[in-house]
Amino acid sequence: MSPRTRITTLNLGSQSIELAEFQTRSEGELTLCSYGTRELFGDSTRGKPRQAEVITALRELMVELQIKPGIVNYSVAEELIFTRFVRLPVIEEEKIERIISFEAQQNVPFPIDEVVWDYQLVSGKTNDQTQVILAAIKADLLDEINSAVEATGLRTSIVDLATMALYNAFRHSYCGLNGCSLLIDIGARTTNLLFVESGKVFTRSVPIGGGSITSGIAKEFSESFAAAELRKKRDGSAGSENNGSGPLLTDLSRVEKIVRGTMTRLQGELMRSINHYCGQQQGKAPERVFLSGGGANTPGLPDFFREKLHWPIEFFDPLRMVGVAESGIADKIERSRHLLGEPVGLALRSVIDCPIKLNLRPASVVRRHDLEKRRPFLIGAALCFLLGFLAWGIYFTRASEVLRRRTKNMEDKVVALKRIESQLNEVRRQTSVVDSLAIPLMEAINDRSFWIQIIEELNSRLPTEDIWVTELTATSKRVACLVSEPAQNRIEAPTFLPSSRAGATSAEPVIDGLLLRGLYLFNPNQQEIVVDYFRNLTGSPWFAIDQTNQANYVKPTTPNDTEWAFPYELRLDLRKPIKLR
16 A cells, blocks of 8 residues: 555543644654543543543643544444454355355344445465454444544544554564563553464453543542542552551552452453453463553552562553654653553554554444545546547637638639639649548557457467456557557557568557557466467567567566466567557
8 A cells, every 4th residue: 555644543532632743754654743642531422432521631732742633443342342353264266255144144143234344365275274353333323423523523444443453563673572461451441461472363342441440540539520530540559558657648549459359350360361362262361461451550560460470561662663752752741651561553554564553443434435546537537538529629710711711712613613724723633631630540540440450369379267358558669558548549540660660660659569468367277378378479460579588578476375367477578569659
């Protein structure tokens, strides 16, 4: 794909949003230019921020970061999406989509016509099974989220899952790791566990997060959720409990007790998830743990997990392979690098071929993208239609002018009967002019069957099985010819040069060859079927082919055991080049 110069990404969490802008200069190289975040207090009954809050916060961030309306990739919180890992038997490629569609109807707990869903093959075919990720979200909920995003002037390109964006960022940043890694993303409402190992990925959401701690503090101190959130950020710690005396120390110890109790419950869910992954998913035990998400900022949390799990613990750094603009942003994000996994993963979707490419676009966005793809063709068709009318207008105008001129000539002849001899000479002169104009037209009529004969020649010498032609391009000096629009609208035929190709010295551009592309099936002879086709063409009277220099004409592809068809190219030189006009 062609990467955009500026890439805007948006992570829509349950109690916060993150907006970032990246710049790309070459394939796969990203630079973080701006980043901002806003906290939201959503509707607890639905598990998501209110639409008005998202619009207001997003507009404030765009103004603060000076981000202009444009294309955006955004992710949706994991608790709003139904995700299921399914194992399927190895089947033919043409049947796999129908099987997955059937599995989606069986696994998604909503009517399939009321959801937006997508799937991804996440592992190779091993042990006679293929692992598939199914992801689905209610269509009305997705439309509500998307309308809030696009109300700010942003236009949706990709709608990803937060965990899958994290996975793509992790694979990009830690591509050299072996064994199994566990990424713990502690959010506001849930904690997402992401198991990553070679050829395998598994995610699980645990309904314990930073909001669980805040709710416990609010209940303990009988205060509002907002006040409890401030107390958690000020006093919260996962370190050892403070058993000192005094009102202040007592409050601190009460907060720390709630934090440790919540983290202990999370550790228990974590161990159950690891046992499930090793037992049900045939995965390996994690060798290292990475922390990310807003809840990872809790003081003492790495030491808590290190004490409980006895594994290496570190913060996830998605900016290892991503540059940071030379501005005040470097100091701003230094303490929150582990929060940038989703923005980085979303930006990578626009510059490289990511391992996971789920895209839950609303139906309105799909229609808009399809229209944008067809728009150039529609514009081209409209231009051709208008140019056709213009060509007919020019033709009739010139025909009228010719008729008027000839009528005048005949009237002059009637008036000047005494100058019959001079009039006859004028007629002869006009006849020679008309003949000079008619000769190219007659040649064009005689040559209009040229391309039909070429295609018939290529088809007659094509082997009957396992190979076909998909593209035929005219070339000039082995470069594809591009005919301008006015030239396409003129009713002209290619003109053969009088000399052979070797002696063609005309300054005018000529078509002196053909570039033929196609595919051949996996067959017993493999790429030899392309060589057979080339040998058949050496006896053609239309092409000048040196049989001793086969590599100059044939470019087959070496087959492998994983594909069913392989491309090839043939470059054929014409014996008689034709003018391009």
